[in-house]
Each structure stands twice: as structure tokens, then as C-alpha cells.
Amino acid sequence: MKPLVVNRHRLDWTVGTGGTHVPGTGWDRALLTRTYAGGLATWSREAFPDVVVTDMTKPRQLEAVCDWMVRTRQATHIISLHEKDLLMAARVRARHGLEGPTEKQLLPYRDKLLMARTVAAAGLPCPPVTEATYSFAELPWTGRTVVKSRWGLGATEVVVVDRAEDIPGAVDRLGGQAENLLLQEFVEGxxxxxxxxxxxxxxxxxxxxxxxxxxxxxxxxxxxxxxxxxxxxxxxxxxxxxxxxxxxxxxxxxxxxxxxxxxxxxxxxxxxxxxxxxxxxxxxxxxxxxxxxxxxxxxxxxxxxxxxxxxxxxxxxxxxxxxxxxxxxxxxxxxxxxxxxxxxxxxxxxxxxxxxxxxxxxxxxxxxxxxxxxxxxxxxxxxxxxxxxxxxxxx
The missing domain is CATH 3.30.470.20 (ATP-grasp fold, B domain)
Structure with missing residues (x-):
């Protein structure tokens, strides 16, 4: 087994003390990480002699580097625990025929609009939700509205408005791309x-x-x-x-x-x-x-x-x-x-x-x-x- 770790957290959180979470040793496992936010915290040459650091604020660059590392290290598995990187890792797995979570499996856990609709379709209790491109005057609720990213994480990219007429302003605050946002009824509790x-x-x-x-x-x-x-x-x-x-x-x-x-x-x-x-x-x-x-x-x-x-x-x-x-x-x-x-x-x-x-x-x-x-x-x-x-x- 030759795992590649894609790390966007504090390193010892992802891999364990001395890399104990990750199968293999030495050159049989590779690390792709960042310097920011503890990406190299407690790193040691003994645990991960093969390490590449990249700018993870550039998604295309990150995916290209990940793809290159899988190819050149002949990696058999990709370990990716950060929500921003789950779909990227799935795409790279698919290109190289690696086992692990697929894009189809991960999308219902990543796209919050698809997620809510899937849960509601199963008859489970869920606040009503719709696309941010929906006519604001025809929302199926009358109270406060949550405007949030379909792809957000960590409770970020969320705006709560009191009136439907305030939704366009919230969409603008969140980048203006309504197709990447959703509207959800606000829940008290x-x-x-x-x-x-x-x-x-x-x-x-x-x-x-x-x-x-x-x-x-x-x-x-x-x-x-x-x-x-x-x-x-x-x-x-x-x-x-x-x-x-x-x-x-x-x-x-x-x-x-x-x-x-x-x-x-x-x-x-x-x-x-x-x-x-x-x-x-x-x-x-x-x-x-x-x-x-x-x-x-x-x-x-x-x-x-x-x-x-x-x-x-x-x-x-x-x-x-x-x-x-x-x-x-x-x-x-x-x-x-x-x-x-x-x-x-x-x-x-x-x-x-x-x-x-x-x-x-x-x-x-x-x-x-x-x-x-x-x-x-x-x-x-x-x-x-x-x-x-x-x-x-x-x-």
C-alpha cells in the first residue's frame, strides 16, 4: 500500500502522532500539505520523508499537484479529510482507477441543496429549501430566510435575512452567484x-x-x-x-x-x-x-x-x-x-x-x-x- 495524504489541517491531527494513523512507513507514503495553520506541525523526516508543499488556495494547482504525485509515486490510495478537498480527491481517484470514495458517493454530502432535497425526498424532517434563483416573492414560507452557499463549510458563507426583499442583498454579499446558493427557512431552536x-x-x-x-x-x-x-x-x-x-x-x-x-x-x-x-x-x-x-x-x-x-x-x-x-x-x-x-x-x-x-x-x-x-x-x-x-x- 502506498497512500498519499492530502492535508489541509494541523498535520498531527490528520496523520496522528508520528504519522501513526497512516498505513505504511517511510517512502511508501507521501504527504501533500501546506505551511499555513500547522500544515507541517510536528512533521519529521522519519514519518514522511516524501513531502510536497503547495498553495492550497489555488484549487486547480492543488488538483494538478495531487494528480502528479499519484502518478509519480504510484499511490494506491488518497487520504483527504478536509471538506474542500473531498471531491478533488475523488476526481483524482477516478482518473487513476484508485479505490475510495467516489464523486457520486460524496456529492449528496457536499452539495447542500442536493443533500436537503435527498433527505426531504426520503420523508425525513428537514426545513424547506429552494434555489437562490427562485422568485423571492413566492417562497413557501413567510418568516426569516437563511441564504447560504451550497458548498460552504464551518458555518461560513451564511446570511440570515428577516424579509424576502432582503435576499438579493444577501446574495450579493455572498458573491452574487445565485446558482451556487440556496434559500432555507430559518429554524428557531x-x-x-x-x-x-x-x-x-x-x-x-x-x-x-x-x-x-x-x-x-x-x-x-x-x-x-x-x-x-x-x-x-x-x-x-x-x-x-x-x-x-x-x-x-x-x-x-x-x-x-x-x-x-x-x-x-x-x-x-x-x-x-x-x-x-x-x-x-x-x-x-x-x-x-x-x-x-x-x-x-x-x-x-x-x-x-x-x-x-x-x-x-x-x-x-x-x-x-x-x-x-x-x-x-x-x-x-x-x-x-x-x-x-x-x-x-x-x-x-x-x-x-x-x-x-x-x-x-x-x-x-x-x-x-x-x-x-x-x-x-x-x-x-x-x-x-x-x-x-x-x-x-x-x-
Whole structure:
């Protein structure tokens, strides 16, 4: 086996410590990465002696380099975990006859308009959606409208408007290409997510969590995060609906991250992706259930068993709190050490300081362990009190 890793994340997140997630050793595996945002973090010659760095802001260049590396290294598999690169990797696989996720399999998880229509066609609860080219005066709803990219990620490229007549302005703000946008009825409520592993046509593992705040509101909040649900009716309902959604979208070998609205009338599907969730979700799932979602995703793209062996639960849960990079510029390790259940604290130095552009642009990452949801919420309040007391706003 000769895998090629296409990396757009912090390197050790994708490949594991010393590249342990990736099959093979030495020159049998190649790495295509970037310098930005930790693309070479913890890189070593021993783990990846064959490494190529490119500008990943240029999609055509990236695909050409990936194609060249597959051809010249005789790669047998492509590992690609970032949502921006999933379809690109599928096209390169197709050109070289490699196994792995195909463009047809991935499109329902990537095109949000196709995704919503597929889920709705299966009779599953989903907010009404239509093309952004639809006549604004004839929308099948009367309340607020979400205008968002069909291809966006990380809760970016989203605008919420109160009136239908404001939609053209929102389309202009999002680039003016209505064919690449969709309109969706705004949903009041909280949000949750389910992170699952699909293998051999069935869901072999799933973990449900609730978001601490709405992901789409990151530009006007000080923090975000989520906490794993270990029991209760909400967890059961989420796991059930998630499995139905994945069956509708297609059960190919992959790790999935699906989001749901939690309303007074029940659950509604929001969107899903065929890759591990970001923002520390993999960490809290691993700590709570003993399952490494990133390693599973890497192994599945290499045609291997995902190695899902959940550990025995002690009933506790874990949650991650991400304080956004523009909230404060202080190291909070000492004051946070007094918070009950603190598992870890990490300060993140932003590559580009300033306004938050993405739902996981964290300046501080806090992981907590708690006996249950109430205990977690109490510890969360203490973390936020420390942030408010000790932090100083960034310029």
C-alpha cells in the first residue's frame, strides 16, 4: 500500500502522532500539505520523508499537484479529510482507477441543496429549501430566510435575512452567484450533532452531542463548543434520525458529521458531511467512548477496517469549549486549573489575528470531564467566568 495524504489541517491531527494513523512507513507514503495553520506541525523526516508543499488556495494547482504525485509515486490510495478537498480527491481517484470514495458517493454530502432535497425526498424532517434563483416573492414560507452557499463549510458563507426583499442583498454579499446558493427557512431552536462511522453499508458507531451555542452565530459570540450526550431521549432520537439520514444520503465507507435542529416540535435535519467533525469533537468523542474518529476516517479511505472498539463507559461525559481568537490574548492555564473536571487547556496562536472567520477559530480550547450534563454546565459557567475576569480584549 502506498497512500498519499492530502492535508489541509494541523498535520498531527490528520496523520496522528508520528504519522501513526497512516498505513505504511517511510517512502511508501507521501504527504501533500501546506505551511499555513500547522500544515507541517510536528512533521519529521522519519514519518514522511516524501513531502510536497503547495498553495492550497489555488484549487486547480492543488488538483494538478495531487494528480502528479499519484502518478509519480504510484499511490494506491488518497487520504483527504478536509471538506474542500473531498471531491478533488475523488476526481483524482477516478482518473487513476484508485479505490475510495467516489464523486457520486460524496456529492449528496457536499452539495447542500442536493443533500436537503435527498433527505426531504426520503420523508425525513428537514426545513424547506429552494434555489437562490427562485422568485423571492413566492417562497413557501413567510418568516426569516437563511441564504447560504451550497458548498460552504464551518458555518461560513451564511446570511440570515428577516424579509424576502432582503435576499438579493444577501446574495450579493455572498458573491452574487445565485446558482451556487440556496434559500432555507430559518429554524428557531438549539442545535446538536451526531458523529458516526459507516463501514460495509452500516453505521458501526455513533455519538450524539449538543452544541453549546448556534454554530452559525460565531461572529457575534465569545465561545462555541459541544458536550457528548451519554443518555436520555434526545440522544436516542438523534441517533435514530441520523441513521435514517445517512441511509438516505448513501452508506459508503466514511466518517460522518451531521447537524440537527432541536425544536419544540422535534428534530429537523440541518446538514451533514462525509468527514470527521472539527473543533475538538474528535477529542471529546475519544475520551467519552474510546473511539478515534480521525484514525477511522484515514483507515476507511485506505480500504481498511476502521478499528472501532468502544471502551467501557463509566457514565461520565466530556465537552469542549472553544473561546474565539478575538476575545482575549491572555494565557488562562493557571486560573483555569481551579475549574472542576478540567482535562486539558490549550492556547492557540492565530495565523491571521483579527475577526473570527470560521466557527472553530479558537484562541483557547478547554476540555472538561463531568458526571453529567448539569455538572458540565456548572463547570462551563466557571470557565466563562475565568475568561471574562482574566481575559483582555484583543486589539
Amino acid at each position: 438549539t442545535m446538536a450533532h451526531v458523529d458516526a462511522v459507516v463501514h460495509d453499508g452500516r453505521v458501526v458507531f455513533a455519538s450524539a452531542s449538543r452544541y453549546l451555542q448556534q454554530p452559525g452565530h460565531f461572529d457575534r459570540m465569545s465561545y462555541q463548543g459541544s458536550v457528548v450526550l451519554t443518555d436520555g431521549p434526545l440522544r436516542s432520537a438523534l441517533l435514530s434520525l441520523n441513521e435514517q439520514v445517512l441511509q438516505a444520503l448513501g452508506l459508503h465507507d466514511c466518517v460522518t458529521h451531521a447537524e440537527f435542529f432541536v425544536t419544540e416540535d422535534g428534530l429537523l435535519f440541518c446538514e451533514a458531511a462525509a468527514r470527521p467533525g472539527g473543533g475538538g469533537i474528535d477529542d471529546i468523542v475519544a475520551r467519552t467512548h474510546g473511539v478515534d474518529l480521525v484514525r477511522a476516517a484515514v483507515r476507511l479511505q485506505c480500504g481498511l477496517d476502521p478499528m472501532i472498539r468502544p471502551g467501557a463507559s463509566d457514565g461520565s461525559t466530556h465537552g469542549v469549549i472553544g473561546v474565539f481568537q478575538n476575545v482575549n490574548d491572555q494565557d488562562l492555564a493557571v486560573p483555569l486549573s481551579e475549574v472542576p473536571g478540567l482535562v486539558s487547556y490549550r492556547r492557540v496562536v492565530a495565523d491571521i489575528p483579527g475577526p473570527v472567520q470560521h466557527a472553530t477559530d479558537y484562541g483557547h480550547v478547554v476540555v472538561l470531564r463531568a458526571a453529567g450534563q448539569e455538572e458540565f454546565d456548572t463547570a462551563l459557567a466557571q470557565v466563562l467566568a475565568v475568561v471574562e475576569k482574566e481575559g483582555s480584549p484583543r486589539a
